[in-house]
Amino acid sequence: MAANQEDVKLLGAVASPFVFRVQLALKLKGVEYTFVAQDLKNKSEELLKYNPIHKKVPVLVHNEKPINESLVIVEYIDEAWKGYPILPTHPYNRALARFWAKFIDDKVFIASWKSVFTADEEEREKNAKEAVEALQVLENEIKGKFFGGEEPGFVDIAASFIAYWSPLIQEIAGLQLFTSEQFPKLYKWSQEFLNHPIAKEILPPRDPLFALFKARYESLHASK
Structure with missing residues (x-):
């Protein structure tokens, strides 16, 4: 099944360099997404639902399936969407x-x-x-x-x-x-x-x- 660009959201905080990694990967791929800002001092139910283990950002939610950890998310983006190659092919x-x-x-x-x-x-x-x-x-x-x-x-x-x-x-x-x-x-x-x-x-x-x-x-x- 092709990646659905209409159901992508990123739970993040603007100051985070780890969130920026994911934003950059999404932009390089041309993926449309919704940014959901998080207050890490007062963690939302959504964040706790999608990342119950680490309870931190970034979290990419694609078709209601959450992916955690910035570099893991960047690899996922590279595999899920065609176009701009993030990782080498060899x-x-x-x-x-x-x-x-x-x-x-x-x-x-x-x-x-x-x-x-x-x-x-x-x-x-x-x-x-x-x-x-x-x-x-x-x-x-x-x-x-x-x-x-x-x-x-x-x-x-x-x-x-x-x-x-x-x-x-x-x-x-x-x-x-x-x-x-x-x-x-x-x-x-x-x-x-x-x-x-x-x-x-x-x-x-x-x-x-x-x-x-x-x-x-x-x-x-x-x-x-």
Whole structure:
């Protein structure tokens, strides 16, 4: 049965880099969907119904069937709708794309996040060092305009946090982890990504995002 574009909804929060991944995949595929904003401090019955295990966003609901976890959802979108290829066609290249996407989540995202949103200074410094090391590995992996070639693919979608969210939260904390001097190829990639017409169209506005994370940062450090 062909995917039904008329019954697709995304439960999400505008500030979430994981929700953005799903939005970008849907837009690249040209899938029409309804965005259902969620208040994660006051979780809706709908969110608890569709994601009873993790109780978090994003959740893609396609014909009343929920799919959870951002990278799993992106793979589902690629398989369910024809058109723009998100994952490579060759099995080996698909496996590599999955490997690098997981590396980004496990090594880059977690360390970058904890280098800002951790109260313990020693722990923050440890995570900042780990983030730089992980970014250096990615720097050496970029071969072309995007990780996926001439157009954004699975790894680029996974790495979108690095392009937009990472510099923003580092600015809040006064960190200089991801710079054009230290990571010229990765920085160039980030500019290509941020200027891609579809990414540019759906990225959340910077000022409200900055204010949200600044308040979170100040609240964390005020409680020490």
